[in-house]
Amino acid sequence: MMVAAFFDSIPAMILLTGVLVGAAAALPGVFLVLRGNAMLTDAISHSIVFGVIMVWLLTRELSGPVQLIGAGLTGVLTVALTEALTRTGLVRTDAAIGLVFSMLFAAGILLIAIFARQVHLHADTILLGEIGFVWMRTTPVMGIAVPVSVLMLGVVLVLNLAFVVLFWKELKLATFDPALAAALGFAPATLHYTLLTLTSVTAVAAFDAVGPVLFIAFVIVPPATALLMTRRLALIVPLAIALATLASVSGYVLADHWNVAIGGMMATMTGVLFVAVLSARALKRQLQHRRAVPDDPAPRP
Amino acid sequence: MAAGSDLHEPGLALHIEDLTVRYGATVALWDIDLDIPPGRLVAIVGPNGSGKSTLLKAVVGLLRPVAGHVRIFGQPISRARSRVAYVHQRAEVDWDFPATVLEVVTMGLYRRIGWLRPVRKTHRRAAMEALAEVGMEAFAERQIGQLSGGQQQRVFIARALIQQADLVLLDEPMAGVDAVSEDIILSLLRNLRDRGKSVVVVHHDLSTVRRRFDWMALLNRRLIAQGEMHDVYTPANLKAAYGGQMAVFADTDAEETAPSERVGGQL
Ligand SMILES: Nc1ncnc2c1ncn2[C@@H]1O[C@H](COP(=O)(O)OP(=O)(O)O)[C@@H](O)[C@H]1O
Numbered sequence: 264m265m266v267a268a269f270f271d272s273i274p275a276m277i278l279l280t281g282v283l284v285g286a287a288a289a290l291p292g293v294f295l296v297l298r299g300n301a302m303l304t305d306a307i308s309h310s311i312v313f314g315v316i317m318v319w320l321l322t323r324e325l326s327g328p329v330q331l332i333g334a335g336l337t338g339v340l341t342v343a344l345t346e347a348l349t350r351t352g353l354v355r356t357d358a359a360i361g362l363v364f365s366m367l368f369a370a371g372i373l374l375i376a377i378f379a380r381q382v383h384l385h386a387d388t389i390l391l392g393e394i395g396f397v398w399m400r401t402t403p404v405m406g407i408a409v410p411v412s413v414l415m416l417g418v419v420l421v422l423n424l425a426f427v428v429l430f431w432k433e434l435k436l437a438t439f440d441p442a443l444a445a446a447l448g449f450a451p452a453t454l455h456y457t458l459l460t461l462t463s464v465t466a467v468a469a470f471d472a473v474g475p476v477l478f479i480a481f482v483i484v485p486p487a488t489a490l491l492m493t494r495r496l497a498l499i500v501p502l503a504i505a506l507a508t509l510a511s512v513s514g515y516v517l518a519d520h521w522n523v524a525i526g527g528m529m530a531t532m533t534g535v536l537f538v539a540v541l542s543a544r545a546l547k548r549q550l551q552h553r554r555a556v557p558d559d560p561a562p563r564p
Numbered sequence: 565m566a567a568g569s570d571l572h573e574p575g576l577a578l579h580i581e582d583l584t585v586r587y588g589a590t591v592a593l594w595d596i597d598l599d600i601p602p603g604r605l606v607a608i609v610g611p612n613g614s615g616k617s618t619l620l621k622a623v624v625g626l627l628r629p630v631a632g633h634v635r636i637f638g639q640p641i642s643r644a645r646s647r648v649a650y651v652h653q654r655a656e657v658d659w660d661f662p663a664t665v666l667e668v669v670t671m672g673l674y675r676r677i678g679w680l681r682p683v684r685k686t687h688r689r690a691a692m693e694a695l696a697e698v699g700m701e702a703f704a705e706r707q708i709g710q711l712s713g714g715q716q717q718r719v720f721i722a723r724a725l726i727q728q729a730d731l732v733l734l735d736e737p738m739a740g741v742d743a744v745s746e747d748i749i750l751s752l753l754r755n756l757r758d759r760g761k762s763v764v765v766v767h768h769d770l771s772t773v774r775r776r777f778d779w780m781a782l783l784n785r786r787l788i789a790q791g792e793m794h795d796v797y798t799p800a801n802l803k804a805a806y807g808g809q810m811a812v813f814a815d816t817d818a819e820e821t822a823p824s825e826r827v828g829g830q831l
């Protein structure tokens with residue numbers, strides 16, 4: 264059985280996990296980066312620590328579907344707290360979101376500190392994850408042992424893809440011009456919260472493989488790199504996914520070669536690609552400048 | 565509160581009663597009563613920070629008032645969304661956003677297209693026609709970041725035109741735009757009025773307001789005066805609205821005024 268052999272192969276599973284994390288994270292990532300509040304990802308990926316700990320306290324499950332539900336609920340809790348804070352009129356929505364997420368992170372870390380001694384919870388594994396071990400926990404799907412991480416990330420990728428494709432025009436409008444979106448009755452705040460909740464769910468699905476710290480890199484860096492390469496929104500999304508895939512594959516190969524942490528190397532490669540594209544652009548601009556070809560008749564503001 | 569389908573002041577394009585809007589502790593609008601008749605070209609005028617933008621945002625439901633109500637052709641905004649087009653200040657969006665001129669104009673049709681339905685060729689054709697109306701059809705495939713201020717404003721106006729609204733609200737559409745764009749915008753607005761639409765414009769330039777608009781509301785957190793231009797444009801009213809800033813302006817009555825003379829002109 265070809266398929267069973269594929270899911271049995273450790274390198275294949277590690278690579279697949281990396282590719283799935285990259286693709287699933289890039290989808291909401293594009294819109295978060297475009298909104299200019301990419302750093303919200305930082306807050307989100309930290310706040311889920313709270314959700315993960317709460318679910319663990321209740322069920323003793325550190326991953327799996329129940330954790331995804333926990334992430335969804337944490338998202339809802341965040342929305343409720345943020346709305347309450349915004350309604351006081353003391354802070355703007357974005358600031359409120361940042362505050363709430365940071366509070367939840369602090370609460371999560373506090374809970375780890377309190378309960379970690381009882382169990383094998385290490386702040387390091389929680390924050391960084393270990394993609395090298397994802398193949399160890401499997402669950403049978405149609406008779407084939409599939410890693411839990413791969414299964415969860417697959418589900419989340421489909422979810423994110425469906426959301427972005429179905430609400431493509433609504434997301435575009437709400438990201439570019441939230442005021443017009445609201446005036447036209449398109450509930451931009453609800454869309455934004457849904458995007459944040461999906462990001463939380465993705466972070467949890469990625470939790471075993473890449474912890475919140477590395478997850479941030481996957482959400483922000485490939486979309487930001489794609490944005491440097493094209494000005495077509497419809498191209499930015501597939502380009503970001505391609506860049507994330509390239510980072511995962513090259514990161515895996517290099518980690519294997521140098522014998523370093525795989526997840527960290529994958530995240531590092533997203534950064535390397537970003538710097539490479541940035542340098543290429545700067546170089547191209549300089550060359551154009553030197554030739555001094557006045558080929559841009561476009562009036563500039 | 566008027567409930568259900570009861571119409572309240574349906575004869576007015578815009579009816580605002582007892583409207584008070586706050587940002588936290590800042591009271592931006594205090595107890596505004598404003599009745600704008602249909603089919604007029606209306607200027608909302610007042611010094612910087614007098615609540616003009618806040619007024620438009622409250623009308624389209626972007627801000628929730630602490631008191632009062634708004635009716636558009638007799639209906640609350642939730643039932644009148646399809647009849648209203650709102651053009652906010654240019655600076656409120658990120659012009660580096662990756663989108664073409666045509667894509668942005670098409671956004672004006674999103675409500676008619678509806679949730680989840682994709683943009684089709686007919687919608688793009690309608691957007692092209694709107695672009696032609698503002699003299700920007702040659703820019704359809706341009707990135708929005710490559711436009712001048714006046715061109716950006718015309719794109720926004722095309723996006724409002726395409727909504728075929730009965731009430732069009734614009735926030736400082738002529739601030740920081742070139743003379744050509746200014747003329748085009750003004751004639752587009754007049755054309756809308758002549759077709760029976762109601763046009764409400766936040767205007768920043770006291771020296772041109774009298775010749776360009778036929779109805780005016782003067783605002784400074786409270787409503788100072790409202791009505792026909794020649795009734796409202798009086799030294800007493802202007803002084804009440806502008807107070808100490810009076811020295812800055814003079815009604816030159818000459819259409820072209822140097823930008824430096826403009827009151828509250830901001831980019
Ligand atoms: N988002 C906001 N948060 C807090 N205060 C605001 C906000 N927007 C406007 N204001 C304040 O409300 C008042 C009215 O603002 P605005 O409606 O923008 O005035 P105008 O458009 O006439 O210049 C000003 O004092 C302004 O500082």
Ligand SMILES: [Mg+2]
Binds near residue numbers: 616617618735
């Ligand atoms: Mg304003």
